[in-house]
Every structure is written in structure tokens, then in C-alpha cells.
Amino acid sequence: MKKLAVCLLLIFEMCAARGADFTIPVESYKLANGLRVILSKDNAVPVVSVYMIYDVGSRAEEKGHTGFAHLFEHMMFEGSKNVAKGMHFATVESNGGTMNGSTHPDFTDYFEILPSNKLATALWLESDRMRSLAINEENLKNQKEAVKQERRLSFDNQPYATAIVDVWPTLMYRNWQSSHSLIGSFEDLNSSSVEDVSKFFKTYYAPNNAALVLVGDFQIPDAKKLVETYFGDIPSQPQPKRPDLSEPADFQARTDHYKDPLARVPGLVLGYPGPKRRSPDYYALNMIDAILTGGDSARFRLDLVKGKKSVIQYEANLGWPFASALDYRDPEPYAIFILYNPMFTASQMIDQVQDEIAKLQNEPIDSKELERVKTTMRAARIKDLQSSISRARALAQYALADGMPELINTELDAMLAVTPAQIQAAAKNYLTPERRAVLEITPAPPGGSGGPQKEDQ
Amino acid sequence: MMRRCLLVLAIAVLQLAAQTVDRTKPPQTPPIPSYKLPPVFETKLPNGLGIVLVEDARFPLVTVRLNFRAGTKFDPPDRPGLAEAVATLLNEGTKTRTSRQISEETDAMGGSLNAGTGPDSLTISGSAVSESLSRLLTLLADVTLNATFPQEEVELYKQNLVQKLRAARAQPDFLAAERLSQAIYGSGPYAHIAPTVESAGKLDPKVLAGFRDTYLVPNNATLLVMGKLPARADLIKTVTQLFGSWPQRQLPPAPDMTVPAPRRQIVLVDRPGSVQADIHVGRAAPTRLSSEYFPLMVGNSVLGNGANSRMFRVIREKEGFAYDAHSEYSTKRDAADLAAVTEVRNEVIEPALRAVFTELENMADAPVPADELANTKNFLSGIYLLRLETQDGLANQLNTIQTLGLPNNYLETYTTRVRSVEPDQIQAVAKKYIAPDQDAVIIVGDASKIGDAVKKFGEVTVVKAE
Numbered sequence: 034m035k036k037l038a039v040c041l042l043l044i045f046e047m048c049a050a051r052g053a054d055f056t057i058p059v060e061s062y063k064l065a066n067g068l069r070v071i072l073s074k075d076n077a078v079p080v081v082s083v084y085m086i087y088d089v090g091s092r093a094e095e096k097g098h099t100g101f102a103h104l105f106e107h108m109m110f111e112g113s114k115n116v117a118k119g120m121h122f123a124t125v126e127s128n129g130g131t132m133n134g135s136t137h138p139d140f141t142d143y144f145e146i147l148p149s150n151k152l153a154t155a156l157w158l159e160s161d162r163m164r165s166l167a168i169n170e171e172n173l174k175n176q177k178e179a180v181k182q183e184r185r186l187s188f189d190n191q192p193y194a195t196a197i198v199d200v201w202p203t204l205m206y207r208n209w210q211s212s213h214s215l216i217g218s219f220e221d222l223n224s225s226s227v228e229d230v231s232k233f234f235k236t237y238y239a240p241n242n243a244a245l246v247l248v249g250d251f252q253i254p255d256a257k258k259l260v261e262t263y264f265g266d267i268p269s270q271p272q273p274k275r276p277d278l279s280e281p282a283d284f285q286a287r288t289d290h291y292k293d294p295l296a297r298v299p300g301l302v303l304g305y306p307g308p309k310r311r312s313p314d315y316y317a318l319n320m321i322d323a324i325l326t327g328g329d330s331a332r333f334r335l336d337l338v339k340g341k342k343s344v345i346q347y348e349a350n351l352g353w354p355f356a357s358a359l360d361y362r363d364p365e366p367y368a369i370f371i372l373y374n375p376m377f378t379a380s381q382m383i384d385q386v387q388d389e390i391a392k393l394q395n396e397p398i399d400s401k402e403l404e405r406v407k408t409t410m411r412a413a414r415i416k417d418l419q420s421s422i423s424r425a426r427a428l429a430q431y432a433l434a435d436g437m438p439e440l441i442n443t444e445l446d447a448m449l450a451v452t453p454a455q456i457q458a459a460a461k462n463y464l465t466p467e468r469r470a471v472l473e474i475t476p477a478p479p480g481g482s483g484g485p486q487k488e489d490q
Numbered sequence: 491m492m493r494r495c496l497l498v499l500a501i502a503v504l505q506l507a508a509q510t511v512d513r514t515k516p517p518q519t520p521p522i523p524s525y526k527l528p529p530v531f532e533t534k535l536p537n538g539l540g541i542v543l544v545e546d547a548r549f550p551l552v553t554v555r556l557n558f559r560a561g562t563k564f565d566p567p568d569r570p571g572l573a574e575a576v577a578t579l580l581n582e583g584t585k586t587r588t589s590r591q592i593s594e595e596t597d598a599m600g601g602s603l604n605a606g607t608g609p610d611s612l613t614i615s616g617s618a619v620s621e622s623l624s625r626l627l628t629l630l631a632d633v634t635l636n637a638t639f640p641q642e643e644v645e646l647y648k649q650n651l652v653q654k655l656r657a658a659r660a661q662p663d664f665l666a667a668e669r670l671s672q673a674i675y676g677s678g679p680y681a682h683i684a685p686t687v688e689s690a691g692k693l694d695p696k697v698l699a700g701f702r703d704t705y706l707v708p709n710n711a712t713l714l715v716m717g718k719l720p721a722r723a724d725l726i727k728t729v730t731q732l733f734g735s736w737p738q739r740q741l742p743p744a745p746d747m748t749v750p751a752p753r754r755q756i757v758l759v760d761r762p763g764s765v766q767a768d769i770h771v772g773r774a775a776p777t778r779l780s781s782e783y784f785p786l787m788v789g790n791s792v793l794g795n796g797a798n799s800r801m802f803r804v805i806r807e808k809e810g811f812a813y814d815a816h817s818e819y820s821t822k823r824d825a826a827d828l829a830a831v832t833e834v835r836n837e838v839i840e841p842a843l844r845a846v847f848t849e850l851e852n853m854a855d856a857p858v859p860a861d862e863l864a865n866t867k868n869f870l871s872g873i874y875l876l877r878l879e880t881q882d883g884l885a886n887q888l889n890t891i892q893t894l895g896l897p898n899n900y901l902e903t904y905t906t907r908v909r910s911v912e913p914d915q916i917q918a919v920a921k922k923y924i925a926p927d928q929d930a931v932i933i934v935g936d937a938s939k940i941g942d943a944v945k946k947f948g949e950v951t952v953v954k955a956e
Contacts (some may be wrong), residue, residue, distance in 0.1 A: 055550060077548050078879050079523035115514045119807060122797035124516055127865030129872015131796075148872045153517040161513060175810055182806075182813035186833050189765045192660055250523070262511055294763055297656040329593035329602070338650075339589065345650050374653060405598045412551070412600025412619050419549055419880040479660075479762050479956075 055415070057424060060253060061438045066269040067241025070260055071428045071438045073248045075421065081249035083145045083155035084425035085163075088244075088433055089237035090139045091215040093276050100217015101225055103136040104180050105233050109143060110134065111172035114165035118172065121158055128154050138215065138355050139362045140433060146422055149250035153259055159245070160263035163238060168230045177222050184216050192296035196474045197354050197370075200291055204470040205304050205366050210276045215355060239270035244432045248421040280306070280364050284468045292477035298345065299375055300474035301382050304368035305464050307351055310361050310434060311447070315351065317459035318367050319358050320406065320451040321393060322350055326369070328409040332389055333371075343385060346372045360430045366470075367463065379473040387469075393460040397453035407449050414445050525875060527901055530888070531722065535730060537738050538709030542888060543725065544716040546881055552623045552717030553616070553881045554630060557892045560612040560705035563679035563745060563824070568692075571685020575647065575693050576701050577605035577612050582643040584636040589643055592629065599625050603633065609680055610823040611893040612706070617881075620718035624728055627715075631732035634706060639695040651690045658684065659956050662768040662833070662934040665759045669953070670770045673757065673930035674827050676750040707739040712892045716885050747824035749774050752928040756948050760937035761955040767839045767935035771846055772829025775923045778821045778894050784907045785915035786828070786923055790819040791866045792858050792916070793849060793924065794830055798865060800849050805832050811842040823894050828923055836935065840943040843933075847926050854925035857913035871905045 061071045091102045112118040125132040130147030145155040188194040199214045206212035245264065247256055284306050293300075308314035326333050326349045337344040349369035352361040373382050398406075418424050424441070431440040511517065531543040565572045581596075581603055582589040596603045601618030603626070614634065618626040658664045668683055675681035713733070719725055752773040776782045794801040794817025805815035815832040830850060834842040858866075877883045891900055933944055937952055944950050 078875065079525050080875055080879055119803060122802075123865065126796045126798035126869045128519075129522070129868045129870075129875070131873065131876065146876055148522050148875050150520045150522050151872075153519055157511075157513070157517050175807070178810035179806065179813060182810070182833075182835065185765050185835060186813045190662060190833075192657070295660055297660045298653050328597035329604075330590065330597045334593070335590060339646065342646055342649065345653050372653075372657070374649070405594060408600040408619070409597045412617075415549055415551055415619070416617070416880075416882075419551075419882075421879060 057418065057441050059428065059439050059441060061432065064240065064261065064265055066265070066267055067239075068264050068267075069244035069432055070257075071244065071246045071432055072251075072253055072256055073246070073424060073428060074251060074253060075248065075424075076250045079149045079250045080421055081147055081149040081152050081155070081247065081251055082421035082425045083147070083152065083159060084246040084248070084422065084429055085143045085159050086244050086246070086429040086433055087141045087238055088139075088242045088275075089273070090137045090141055091213075092138045092210045092278060093237065093273075094210075094213065096209065097221060098217075098225060098229065099213045099221040100180065100215070101221070101229065101233065102141060103216060104176060104222060104225060105230060106134045106136045106141050106143075107176040107180055108168065108172060108230055109162055109166065111176060112167040113162040114167070116158060116161050118167070121162070124154060124158060130155070136215070137360060138211070140360065142426070142429065144422060144425065152247070152251055152256065153263075156259050156263040160267065163240065163243070163264070164267045166234055166238070168227055168234060170227055173225070173227055173230060177225070180217075180222055181219055184219070188216055190295070192293055193300050193370075193474055196291040196293055196300075196472060197302065200289060201302055201304075201354070201472050204287055204289055204472055205306070205368070206364070207281050208278060210278050211280075211364060235270060236273050240264060240267050241269040242273055244429055246425040246428045246432070246438075248425040248428070278364055286467055286469050288471040288473065290473045290475060293474050294477045294479050296474055296476045298372045299379065299476060300370065300372050301379055301386075302368060302370050302470075302472040302474070303383065303386055304353070304366035304470045305468050307361070307363075307365050307367045308459070308463065309363050313455060314459045314463065315358075315361070316448055316451050317455040318463060319351055319448060320410075320456055321460060321464070322358075322367065323406045323410050324393070324398060324402070324456070325349065325389060327406060327413075330405065332392075336389060337385055341385060342374065343377045343382060344371050344373050359427060360434070362434050379475075383471060387466060390460055390464045394457060394464070397457055400453075403453060410448060411445060414448075522871070525878070527878070528884075530898075532898070533726070535708065535734055537734065537736055539733055539736070540712035540892075541726070541729060542712060542714040542892075543719065543722065544714070544884065544888070545719050546716055546884065547718045549881065550620045550718055551881055552618055552620050552626065552715065552719070553885045554626060554716070555714040555885055555889045556614040556630060556634060556711060557714070557889055558612045558706050558711045559610060559893075560701075560710065561608050561610040561893075562682065563609050563747070563822075564701075564705060565679070565682070567677075568689070569697070570682040570689045571651075572689070572693070572697065572701050573612055573705075574607045574685065575651075576698050576706075577607045577614075579639050579643060579647055579698060580605050580614065580633045580637045580702075582647075583638050583640040584632045585638060586636065587632060589640070592633065595625070595629055601626055603629055608893065613889060613893075623715075623717070623720065623725075627728060627732055634733075635736060637699075637702065639698040641695055644693060644695055644698065648690050648693055651685060652687055655685065655687060655690070662761060662764065662766070665761065665955055666768045666770045666831075666932050666934045669757050669759055669932045669934075670772055670827075670829060670930060673755055673932060674749070674752070674772060674774050675825070678749060679745045679747060680749075680822060680825055703739075704742060707741070708733065708736045709738045710741055714885060714888055714892075716881055716888075749825045752930070754928055754930070754948065756931045756944065756950045757933070758937055758941060758944050758950050758952045759932065759934040759955050760952055761934050762936055762938070764934065764936040764939075765836065766833045767836055767842075767933055767940050768831075768833045769839075769843055769846060770829050770831050770932040771850065771926055771929045772827050773923065773929045775819060775821075775826045775828040776919075777824065777826050778896060782919045782922075783821070785911050786919040787819055788863070788866060788870065788908060788911045789853060789858070789916040789920050789924060790817055790828060791870055792862060793817045793853055795866075796869060798869065800852070801830060801832065801846070804849060805834075805842065805845055809838075809841070809845060811835070811838045811845065821894065836939045839933070839935070839940045840946060843931075843944070843947060850924050850926040850929070853920040854917065857917045860913070863911075863913055863916075867908050867911070870908045874904055
């Protein structure tokens with residue numbers, strides 16, 4: 034197998050002058066049933082991450098079934114033919130590991146991190162539920178309740194969260210596939226049947242709609258043999274169609290208000306429809322995000338938190354709030370969320386943010402600042418890739434979204450190659466008030482119920 | 491090249507003979523691999539500054555931690571939040587650098603530099619790409635020794651702190667943690683978990699500098715440097731140049747850390763409109779240096795640590811009362827507390843609270859079965875390994891050793907000590923510290939919806955959320 038590694042290196046070799054200064058080994062192949070497999074060996078610490086990603090997320094849901102992809106993710110922990118109910122958690126933890134799953138707009142992931150002698154155990158668990166998930170009324174009823182509890186805990190009882198999950202997508206998107214709530218309504222959750230779960234499982238949870246990533250302490254031939262043993266004979270299914278996510282070409286600027294009885298400090302979300310993944314503008318907007326909000330010397334901190342003393346907290350990224358630059362898949366916005374001092378009005382804050390963007394449009398960034406932002410980006414990337422699970426996440430995204438897991442070693446160079454002119458052009462083309470959605474979140478008296486108050490521009 | 495690759499791949503796939511396995515049982519696996527921690531080198535400068543060096547060349551990164559025994563327990567009683575304010579404002583200006591310069595220098599080395607507080611310690615944490623280590627240490631020394639706490643930065647900090655406190659007081663978990671600390675620690679130094687609007691108002695540069703001059707002294711500190719390091723002699727020379735002339739100073743007497751005797755009390759924090767009731771049931775417990783620590787830590791893990799623990803299995807999976815159900819054993823240097831936590835929908839507050847009590851009682855009433863205990867021990871031993879994957883992970887472990895005053899071999903002997911815990915030891919400490927008869931019960935929720943149900947458990951003190 035040596036030959037293969039060399040071969041891959043040659044193909045994906047790129048200038049690494051200011052790159053990450055270390056190379057992550059990547060070996061990828063496909064099983065006969067279509068399962069993509071990516072192996073990355075690292076024997077430094079006796080730990081292995083097993084990361085299974087399915088190419089389906091909340092954007093594949095059907096009308097009347099909001100929250101279904103997430104409900105299904107819960108079902109994946111309820112047992113399978115050879116793994117009794119409750120045994121998934123028990124097996125991972127009693128073998129010294131942790132695990133979880135999460136649902137996103139475009140994908141759903143499951144992982145186990147274990148001492149490396151337990152690689153086979155994780156593969157046994159993942160393959161058994163891909164092969165033979167236990168879908169029955171009792172498990173479904175139980176998990177409907179768990180999901181409702183999760184909604185109460187993480188959204189209904191938290192400031193800002195309901196506005197962001199239920200209202201914000203309706204501002205950013207016209208297409209229902211993207212604009213509906215990812216966590217879903219109680220009504221839709223209640224209406225899901227065992228048949229719905231079975232159909233979803235058969236359609237989307239097939240080996241040919243998934244990728245399996247192993248990162249950590251193993252030997253490649255052993256890992257390959259184990260993967261083939263556990264997954265090789267799971268039958269493939271017809272390749273599911275990706276949902277039609279197209280948006281109308283001309284984005285209409287819009288503003289909504291949300292009265293939030295749990296919020297004490299006013300908040301503001303601003304978003305702009307973004308470019309195609311891995312297009313030059315995508316990298317430019319990623320750099321703009323780093324300039325505005327990346328490090329301690331980011332412009333939002335120096336100009337708005339310190340200078341104008343208006344912003345209290347901020348977060349932003351390509352794909353905010355449910356995606357990141359890494360798992361960004363069109364259509365996604367560049368979006369910014371701020372909490373601000375109530376001495377300022379929402380419209381003052383919108384102007385302040387837009388003024389920061391205007392600076393990017395009107396003058397090229399000076400080379401010293403750009404160099405600093407790039408250094409920050411490079412270091413953040415190295416830090417990010419330290420743990421086996423974050424390497425697995427990156428490999429999985431590059432495999433699924435781009436078909437090239439090897440990008441893990443070269444994508445940083447593309448991210449750093451952005452020029453001042455590209456930054457200016459992207460700011461002008463994408464971050465304008467005419468292509469902007471705004472959600473104002475205003476504190477309301479405690480005890481009331483929250484809600485949007487439409488005020489179309 | 492691509493075509494040749496595909497050919498190699500095709501052959502490779504053919505060579506993989508699919509073995510038949512028995513899928514009905516978890517696979518047989520080899521024993522857990524042994525792992526030796528990277529060697530830790532320790533020394534002290536003549537002024538008392540402890541130095542800990544750990545070579546970790548896996549990544550081109552360096553991590554530093556400067557740990558002071560100067561946490562929130564040293565806040566004067568009328569100034570909660572002082573240590574935290576000192577920590578936050580250290581990098582907002584020095585004699586020779588403005589706040590802006592500090593942030594620009596930090597970013598230019600691909601790093602971070604900020605400080606935070608826990609109950610016991612104030613830690614300045616930094617990181618950078620490895621070639622910038624000496625610049626990082628220079629900046630660290632400057633903010634440590636020469637912070638000026640500029641008036642304008644202090645005023646902005648106060649202004650934003652008041653807003654953040656308002657936001658925190660809207661969060662049920664903050665309200666519960668605040669009340670539970672007060673219930674367990676009375677009016678002692680561990681009782682407060684945050685500043686107040688009043689104490690924020692009293693902050694000024696002089697008070698901040700006073701705290702810094704008192705507690706941020708070399709004989710009260712340990713510097714940890716980890717990563718791809720230069721030759722040891724060179725590194726020690728750099729550290730000596732930067733920190734060697736920093737004068738020692740006598741520390742004030744330690745505050746009185748006496749913890750009041752635990753007693754049953756039920757406090758309902760009224761949060762109108764709450765769609766859930768947050769339940770926290772807890773009491774004081776022994777510290778990590780106690781011989782009871784490992785039995786209680788393992789027992790707590792059986793009770794509520796992870797998805798295989800009793801609270802998760804019963805309260806979430808079996809009863810469906812909550813999404814989260816866990817217990818936490820939080821050890822500080824001079825005291826500790828153990829609490830069971832869950833957030834349940836309003837309608838089930840009564841059976842859910844009963845279920846929490848039952849799980850706590852069960853720990854005291856019967857020994858943990860052998861297989862359940864073995865599973866928990868495996869869990870703890872594995873998680874220990876998982877924490878060592880990143881530089882931050884190992885740095886945090888070593889920093890905790892400093893913060894809590896643990897023996898140097900704590901990490902090396904951790905797994906052995908976990909494995910040696912016996913069921914009768916767990917039951918003995920569970921009777922003392924997990925059985926709920928003297929627990930404080932804190933519930934945050936809408937009193938108009940859950941008040942009557944809570945009253946069935948005893949006398950209830952209702953307090954306002956804000």
C-alpha cells in the first residue's frame with residue numbers, strides 16, 4: 034500500500050510555503066457497495082475516532098415533517114438487530130469512549146472516540162445500525178419525547194435560540210427546503226410514523242450515501258480488513274436525489290423583529306447570501322470574516338466593542354448559524370450575530386456593521402493587517418486539526434462535499450491565497466444592504482410568549 | 491498518475507477477503523494499549539516561580555499557562571468579581587503597550603493570550619505557532635508584570651459586565667448554580683459565582699492593581715510551557731530573563747474556608763414563563779486530596795456521568811422526563827460539592843424529583859454491581875486517554891494539578907487508583923455524600939406552574955429570579 038500513499042501525495046502536492054507545516058496522511062477508497070472509506074493513521078496517542086457521515090440533513094425533510102432528520106438521528110441510538118436498546122451508549126462508554134451524533138442542514142454525523150484497541154467495537158456498532166436499525170413504535174414514541182425535551186431545553190427556554198432556529202431561516206431563504214425549522218414543531222414531530230422512519234432509513238442510510246472516516250492509532254491493513262468485514266456486505270440502495278435547494282436569483286432585502294421574553298440584551302442578526310463553496314469569492318468572504326471577527330485584533334473588537342463601545346458580543350461565519358466554512362454547502366449565507374448595548378438602537382447597529390463592511394469595499398486592506406489575519410487563520414487551522422475527531426470531521430466534509438478528502442492538506446493554502454483586491458470585490462458583490470436580511474431580537478417582558486412581528490421593508 | 495492510482499486501488503480492494511464474524515456479540519478486542527505521558531521537567535526560579543516544561547512536538551504549536559493561586563475565593567467579601575476583573579483586564583494595556591498593540595501582537599504570532607479565573611486560581615493562558623514562543627513569553631511577562639488597567643478599559647469592562655450579568659440572570663442554569671453555591675457554602679469564599687451589579691460599579695484601576703500586586707507574585711505562581719520547545723537551557727535562560735527579577739512578596743493569610751454543615755433546604759427560584767424546571771440537588775463533599783475522593787468520584791460516575799449512567803438511563807431514556815440528566819462532582823482546592831442535575835418539563839416535576847431522590851438513595855442503599863462498576867472504571871480510564879490528544883488537553887490536566895495542589899504523580903497513578911475502587915468503598919461514601927437527606931434542593935422554574943408540586947417535598951423558600 035506504500036505505492037498508493039506516494040501516488041496520492043504526487044497528485045495533491047502543492048506549495049506549502051506558509052501552509053500548516055505538517056501533513057495528515059490520507060488514504061481513501063470505496064467498498065463495492067459504494068461506502069466511501071477514508072483512513073488517516075496517527076499513532077501518537079492510543080486513541081481512535083470512528084466518524085460516520087450520511088449525506089442527508091434537515092434540508093431533505095418533506096413538508097409536514099419538520100425536525101424529522103433530527104428525530105431520525107435520535108432513533109439511531111435506540112438499538113439494532115444485535116445491539117439491544119440502550120446498548121449503544123453502554124458499549125461505547127464501558128469500553129472507555131464517548132460518542133454522539135448531530136443533525137445539520139446537509140448531513141448527519143455519528144462518531145465514537147475510543148481507546149484504539151476498541152476500533153472493531155465501534156465498527157461493529159456503526160455497521161449494525163446501518164444494516165439493521167430497530168425501528169418500532171416504542172422507540173419512536175420515546176425519542177419524540179426526548180426531542181421535544183431537547184427543544185424545550187436548547188431553544189424554548191433559551192434567549193435568542195427560538196428566533197434563530199425558527200425565524201431566521203425564513204428571512205434568509207425562499208425555498209422551503211432551507212427555510213423551515215431544523216428542530217421542527219411539536220405538531221410535525223407527533224405526526225411522524227414508523228413507516229416514515231423506515232422509508233427515510235432505506236432511502237438515505239445506505240452505504241452508498243455515506244462515508245466512514247477512521248483517524249488515529251491503527252495499522253492500515255488491519256483497519257481495511259475490519260471495515261470490509263463489518264460493512265462489505267451491507268447492500269447499497271438507489272442513490273437518493275439531493276433536494277432541489279435553488280433560490281430565486283434576485284434576493285429581496287428584508288427585516289423582521291422578534292420579541293424575546295427570555296432575552297435581556299438586544300440582539301441582531303445580519304446575513305447575506307453567499308457564493309459557491311470553494312469559489313474564489315468563498316475564500317474571500319472567509320477572509321473577510323476573519324478580518325471582521327477572527328482574532329483579538331479583529332475589526333469588530335477594535336472598532337465596535339472598543340471604539341464605539343456598542344457591541345458586547347459577536348459571532349459570525351460563512352454558513353452561520355448551522356454551518357461553518359468547513360461544511361458550507363450552497364446555498365448558505367455569510368451571517369453575523371451581535372449582542373449590543375441597549376443605549377444604541379437596532380438601526381444604529383445595522384449602520385455600524387454596514388460601515389465596517391463599507392471600509393472593506395472602499396479601501397484595500399493593508400498588507401500588515403492581512404498578514405496578521407492570515408497568521409491567525411493558519412494557527413487556528415493547526416489547532417483545529419490536533420484531535421482525531423476534528424481531523425475526521427474535516428476529512429468527511431471534503432469527501433462528501435468535494436469528493437476530495439485530500440483537501441485537508443491543501444485547503445489552508447487556498448484559504449490563505451486571497452488578495453486585497455479579491456476581498457474588496459467580494460465585499461462589494463456580496464455584502465450590500467440590497468442583499469441583506471436582518472433580524473432584530475428585542476427583549477420583551479418576562480413571562481410573555483415570544484413571536485415575530487413582521488415589518489417588511 | 492490518477493489512472494495508476496485507481497489500478498492500485500482496485501487490486502487492493504480485491505485482496506481484502508471479507509471475513510465472517512459473529513455479529514451477535516461485541517467483538518473480541520486486544521487489551522488497552524499502554525501510554526506513557528511525555529516527560530514533565532520541573533524547576534523553580536530563585537524568586538519562587540515554579541517552572542514546568544513539557545516537550546510535545548506533534549504539532550508546530552506552543553501552549554503556556556501561568557497559574558496563580560488567586561481565584562475568586564480571594565475576592566474581598568464586598569467585592570465579588572475582583573479576581574475575574576483583574577484577569578480580564580490584564581491584557582488591556584501595559585506600561586509600554588496599548589490594548590490594541592497587545593491584540594495585534596498576539597494575532598501576529600498566530601496566538602491567543604487571555605486570562606480567566608476559577609474558584610482557586612487565576613490562569614493566564616497563551617498559545618502560538620512554535621516559532622513565536624519567545625515573543626509569546628515576552629508578551630506574557632509584560633501583561634503579568636506591567637498591566638496598567640487603563641481607566642477607559644475599566645469603564646468599558648464595567649459597562650459590558652452589567653449587560654452580561656443581566657443576560658446571565660435570564661439563564662436558568664446560572665440562577666440554579668448561584669443558589670446552589672449559596673446553599674452549600676453559606677457566606678464563605680466559595681459561595682459567590684459571579685460579580686454583582688453593585689460590585690461591578692466599585693471597580694477602579696487602583697483596586698485592580700492592588701489585587702494584582704498582592705496575589706500575582708512569583709512565589710504564588712507556576713509557569714507551564716508545552717509544545718515544540720527549544721533546547722531546555724535556552725528556554726530557561728529566556729524565562730529567567732523575563733521573570734527572574736520579579737520580586738517575591740509575602741502573601742496575606744488565607745481566607746477562612748470553613749463550609750457550613752449541610753442541611754436540607756428547598757429553594758424555588760421563580761422564573762415566570764419557564765417551560766422547564768431545572769432541578770439541582772446537591773451538598774458539600776470531600777476534596778481530591780481526601781482518601782474518599784476516588785470512591786466518590788467513581789460512584790458519582792456510576793450515578794450520573796455519561797449516557798451509560800443511572801440518571802441518564804432512568805430519567806432520560808426510561809422515563810423520558812428530560813433531555814439531560816447527570817451528576818457532577820466539582821472539586822475545588824479547599825472544598826467540593828456533588829450535585830444531581832436535570833431539566834424537566836413542568837408537568838412531570840413531581841415524579842422527576844422523586845426519581846432523582848430515588849437514584850441518590852439507591853447509591854447508598856446497595857453496593858454497585860460488579861459489571862456496572864467494571865464498565866464505569868473502563869469509561870473513566872478511556873476518557874483519561876482521550877483528554878490527552880491535544881496540547882490544550884494535557885496543559886489543562888497539568889494546570890489542574892497546580893490549581894488543586896495535587897501530587898506530581900496524579901496523572902500517572904490515576905487509572906490505577908480508579909481501578910482499585912471497591913463496591914463497599916463506594917457505598918460507604920455514598921451513604922455520607924450521595925444520600926439526599928441533607929441535600930439542598932434548588933429548582934428554577936415558573937412558581938405558578940410547579941410551586942404546588944414542589945411543596946409536597948417540604949418547606950419551600952420561593953425567591954425571585956431577578
